[in-house]
Amino acid sequence: MTDDAWTIPEVAVAVDLAVLTVHDGALQIMLVRRGIPPFEGMLALPGGFLASTAEDLDAAAARELTEETGLGTEDLHLEQLGTYGAPDRDPRRRVVTVCYLAFSPDLPTPTAGGDAREAILLPVDEVLDHRTAVAFDHKKIISDAVERARSKLEYTTLGAAFCPPEFTMTDLRQVYEIVWGTSLDPRNFHRKITGVTGFLVPTGERVSRQVGRPAALYRRGDATVLHPAMLRNR
Amino acid sequence: MTDDAWTIPEVAVAVDLAVLTVHDGALQIMLVRRGIPPFEGMLALPGGFLASTAEDLDAAAARELTEETGLGTEDLHLEQLGTYGAPDRDPRRRVVTVCYLAFSPDLPTPTAGGDAREAILLPVDEVLDHRTAVAFDHKKIISDAVERARSKLEYTTLGAAFCPPEFTMTDLRQVYEIVWGTSLDPRNFHRKITGVTGFLVPTGERVSRQVGRPAALYRRGDATVLHPAMLRNR
DNA sequence: CGCCTTTTCGTCAACACGACGATTACTGCC
DNA sequence: GGCAGTAATCGTCGTGTTGACGAAAAGGCG
Numbered sequence: 001m002t003d004d005a006w007t008i009p010e011v012a013v014a015v016d017l018a019v020l021t022v023h024d025g026a027l028q029i030m031l032v033r034r035g036i037p038p039f040e041g042m043l044a045l046p047g048g049f050l051a052s053t054a055e056d057l058d059a060a061a062a063r064e065l066t067e068e069t070g071l072g073t074e075d076l077h078l079e080q081l082g083t084y085g086a087p088d089r090d091p092r093r094r095v096v097t098v099c100y101l102a103f104s105p106d107l108p109t110p111t112a113g114g115d116a117r118e119a120i121l122l123p124v125d126e127v128l129d130h131r132t133a134v135a136f137d138h139k140k141i142i143s144d145a146v147e148r149a150r151s152k153l154e155y156t157t158l159g160a161a162f163c164p165p166e167f168t169m170t171d172l173r174q175v176y177e178i179v180w181g182t183s184l185d186p187r188n189f190h191r192k193i194t195g196v197t198g199f200l201v202p203t204g205e206r207v208s209r210q211v212g213r214p215a216a217l218y219r220r221g222d223a224t225v226l227h228p229a230m231l232r233n234r
Numbered sequence: 235m236t237d238d239a240w241t242i243p244e245v246a247v248a249v250d251l252a253v254l255t256v257h258d259g260a261l262q263i264m265l266v267r268r269g270i271p272p273f274e275g276m277l278a279l280p281g282g283f284l285a286s287t288a289e290d291l292d293a294a295a296a297r298e299l300t301e302e303t304g305l306g307t308e309d310l311h312l313e314q315l316g317t318y319g320a321p322d323r324d325p326r327r328r329v330v331t332v333c334y335l336a337f338s339p340d341l342p343t344p345t346a347g348g349d350a351r352e353a354i355l356l357p358v359d360e361v362l363d364h365r366t367a368v369a370f371d372h373k374k375i376i377s378d379a380v381e382r383a384r385s386k387l388e389y390t391t392l393g394a395a396f397c398p399p400e401f402t403m404t405d406l407r408q409v410y411e412i413v414w415g416t417s418l419d420p421r422n423f424h425r426k427i428t429g430v431t432g433f434l435v436p437t438g439e440r441v442s443r444q445v446g447r448p449a450a451l452y453r454r455g456d457a458t459v460l461h462p463a464m465l466r467n468r
Numbered sequence: 469c470g471c472c473t474t475t476t477c478g479t480c481a482a483c484a485c486g487a488c489g490a491t492t493a494c495t496g497c498c
Numbered sequence: 499g500g501c502a503g504t505a506a507t508c509g510t511c512g513t514g515t516t517g518a519c520g521a522a523a524a525g526g527c528g
Binding site: 404420444445447448 | 477
């Protein structure tokens with residue numbers, strides 16, 4: 001802070017996106033395969049540098065989301081995860097990346113060649129496996145994202161952000177089961193969730209999934225916190 | 235990401251510190267009075283730009299902590315709070331600031347003129363009052379910091395980070411009461427805390443505070459999460 | 469020694485939770 | 499149509515946790 005010959009160091013600021021979704025019975029994350037060095041050909045989080053020095057961080061996150069995954073910010077929950085800025089995290093130059101976490105309902109399988117430039121969905125278990133290579137420090141970021149998601153399900157209503165606009169109690173329970181990797185009793189889960197005022201709003205409709213009794217349909221309610229919390233077993 | 239005439243925009247990266255402590259019966263925050271424009275003379279969070287393009291974010295936070303408040307990183311809990319980067323948050327130029335949150339035991343009143351350059355301790359209620367002017371978007375940051383602190387007390391053992399190395403159950407309870415702004419039943423609090431294995435380790439000693447039965451002294455234990463959580467009333 | 473204060477231990481009812489039985493409302497098959 | 503199979507929903511019961519509060523323990527002080 002002494003202003004001798006010192007000038008304010010300038011660094012490149014990027015935003016990265018950890019878009020989580022529940023797909024095909026597993027917690028999956030949206031990744032891209034890098035087309036340019038460094039880490040060319042490797043898996044990485046979608047993201048990029050600020051478009052200009054005037055671009056807002058949140059706006060950059062929303063822009064990258066659309067550009068790289070084809071998703072709109074109105075479809076999903078988006079929040080800041082954390083900022084990663086180790087000096088050597090990018091071999092080219094100093095980059096500080098602000099990472100955002102998104103919860104998305106199940107996606108219509110963005111097949112390669114679509115609008116999104118080669119965004120792929122992979123199960124987080126597979127990505128976090130020690131044999132899978134991931135660019136930069138993105139494996140650590142993904143690990144933080146998953147842990148944040150698991151934790152948020154405990155004391156917020158964000159589990160419903162993984163569900164489509166209308167969903168059944170079983171849809172929601174499976175979100176919890178898949179994200180936490182545990183199995184939950186359907187009866188106790190039903191009682192617990194319906195006991196939280198404002199979490200779910202029944203639409204009055206019922207839907208029949210293959211076999212069994214038709215389930216009631218719900219929409220997300222106004223509540224954001226889960227009180228009392230639903231703690232996972234440890 | 236199209237590499238026409240576009241070059242990666244460079245921005246100045248700063249770290250700010252929200253150092254919270256419980257002092258004089260109130261939750262207080264460490265602030266400095268700005269000596270230079272912009273917002274000269276106004277209250278602001280301690281912080282500053284990266285010392286060089288090679289400096290790690292966490293290291294910069296630790297450095298600023300020592301420089302501006304005289305505190306060492308070993309004395310307190312330090313974690314990332316969030317990153318604030320609205321384009322117009324600094325009138326001079328684009329600045330993205332990574333804010334860190336610190337919980338400190340009660341401080342020996344860093345009187346002006348000491349080592350720390352004019353660090354002052356102010357109750358957060360006063361600072362967040364709409365009549366108090368605070369530089370940049372720091373009021374919003376302080377508000378986020380306080381909310382994070384309140385929330386962390388619910389499901390982690392970080393309340394003890396506000397206490398000195400050895401403390402009584404009442405010391406800890408008062409931390410909760412002051413941070414949450416509620417009053418808690420001493421008997422139920424005692425039962426709850428002693429029921430969490432690993433939160434507190436009794437030293438075996440007792441200490442007499444003025445009047446009343448002497449209280450047992452405790453040290454912080456290994457536990458970091460509070461399970462089950464202690465939820466505040468809403 | 470009594471009185472005040474604070475800490476600590478106990479009690480009790482209300483509530484929340486895990487385990488699980490029973491009922492309801494469908495689909496599919498014979 | 500009747501019956502088996504399945505999933506959703508409602509209930510019950512024992513246990514553990516919480517909030518409200520009584521009571522005892524252990525000090526200071528006059």
